[in-house]
Amino acid sequence: MDTSTVQDFFHSYWWLIFPIGGFIFAAWDRWLSYQRSRDALDLIKTYSAQGKDVPPELLRQVQDDAWDDDDDYRGRRGRRAYRRYYRHGPYWQFRSAIYTGAIAAAFWVASQYAFVPGTVGPFRVVAIILTCIAAANLALALLSSSFKGK
Secondary structure, three states: OOHHHHHHHHHHHHHHHHHHHHHHHHHHHHHHHHHHHHHHHHHHHHHHHHOOOOOHHHHHHHHHHOOOOOOOOOHHHHHHHHHHHHHOOHHHHHHHHHHHHHHHHHHHHHHHOOOOOOOHHHHHHHHHHHHHHHHHHHHHHHHHHHOOOO
């Protein structure tokens, strides 16, 4: 392979490092969580085979790692469910609409006053997409706040 071809490929797709890195770190986190759960269950099996009582700390760890469907917001997964519950409320939707709208406005300005040749079209496409997303977030915020108690 030619050196210029490799350089062109890297310059065109350098940004793929970030999503691929995110996938790798997420897989690593899941594997470590699996290992931790498996080791805790093996330890519980050892205690049970010997006829001893399992320490409450070990049972609490296994319960915290298990996914709870009830409204118990303790443990790592419980905190995640708690955050997920409030992330979809009207406050977060209004916040997302404001941030997305501000970024869309920045792309509209950048497309209007493009100082780099050839960036008007891509900036305008991004601005249109972000404007649609901001409008959708605003609509979701208005709907979720009006139907909150129903």
